[in-house]
Amino acid sequence: MKVLIIGAHGNTGRRVVRLLQEKGRHLPVAMIRSPEQKGVFDEMGVTTVLGDLEYPVDHAVRGCEAVIFAAGSGPKTGKDKTVLVDHIGAIRSMVAAAMNGARRYVMLSSYRADPGSGSSIRHYHRAKGLADRFLATQAEVMPESLDWTIIRPGGLTDEPGTGRVSVRPGDSDNKTSRENLAAALVTALDEPSTIGKIFELFDGETPLAEALRTLA
Numbered sequence: 001m002k003v004l005i006i007g008a009h010g011n012t013g014r015r016v017v018r019l020l021q022e023k024g025r026h027l028p029v030a031m032i033r034s035p036e037q038k039g040v041f042d043e044m045g046v047t048t049v050l051g052d053l054e055y056p057v058d059h060a061v062r063g064c065e066a067v068i069f070a071a072g073s074g075p076k077t078g079k080d081k082t083v084l085v086d087h088i089g090a091i092r093s094m095v096a097a098a099m100n101g102a103r104r105y106v107m108l109s110s111y112r113a114d115p116g117s118g119s120s121i122r123h124y125h126r127a128k129g130l131a132d133r134f135l136a137t138q139a140e141v142m143p144e145s146l147d148w149t150i151i152r153p154g155g156l157t158d159e160p161g162t163g164r165v166s167v168r169p170g171d172s173d174n175k176t177s178r179e180n181l182a183a184a185l186v187t188a189l190d191e192p193s194t195i196g197k198i199f200e201l202f203d204g205e206t207p208l209a210e211a212l213r214t215l216a
């Protein structure tokens with residue numbers, strides 16, 4: 001499959017692209033915002049496409065069978081960008097995927113994502129929760145629907161990936177290494193048990209493939 005990685009130049013996105021490239025089973029297409037980010041991917045032999053979630057991204061999705069969403073407005077931008085990127089931009093990419101022939105959509109969400117969040121960063125948790133809710137219910141409103149998966153990691157770290165995770169809330173200290181997360185986003189693509197599932201993902205003790213295969 002051709003897999004579009006949205007947010008490909010990000011800390012998690014780059015790991016996702018690298019992993020897809022290493023595994024060789026699917027063909028990554030890196031969606032980037034700036035031509036200056038192209039060199040990293042050229043060196044890896046990975047195709048790039050320019051796209052910004054604040055604008056239509058249909059051209060980027062066209063020709064891809066799957067999407068991995070690894071983008072985010074980040075904590076340094078205003079709350080307007082949380083809405084425009086994490087909420088509306090994410091939904092825009094889901095509609096673009098469904099309407100342009102992609103069937104598979106894997107979303108990097110966040111633990112505590114919730115449309116009714118009262119957390120200290122509720123604008124972010126609400127935006128992620130609303131985007132997740134659209135993805136989980138898009139079949140009710142879209143003429144073409146997606147096989148979706150929503151993965152909700154804890155606080156992201158740059159610790160080496162252990163390949164061992166927990167998908168049970170409360171099993172860990174709510175930390176998730178970006179390497180473990182990238183591996184989960186890539187593994188989920190081909191694991192049918194993850195379709196139609198929302199689950200948390202923390203560093204833990206269960207081998208990743210087993211944890212995803214045996215999701216409740």
Ligand SMILES: NC(=O)c1ccc[n+]([C@@H]2O[C@H](COP(=O)([O-])OP(=O)(O)OC[C@H]3O[C@@H](n4cnc5c(N)ncnc54)[C@H](OP(=O)(O)O)[C@@H]3O)[C@@H](O)[C@H]2O)c1
Binds near residue numbers: 008009012089156157
């Ligand atoms: N940090 C945490 O502890 C944590 C916990 C749970 C979930 N998460 C989620 O995980 C996501 C990924 O984390 P990360 O550390 O890999 O993030 P990151 O390094 O900040 O990467 C985010 C990527 O999103 C891209 N992006 C931002 N606005 C965009 C837009 N309008 N259109 C297209 N792409 C856009 C950025 O592009 P540029 O490279 O051009 O800036 C960047 O490549 C976060 O955004 C967050 O939603 C984070």
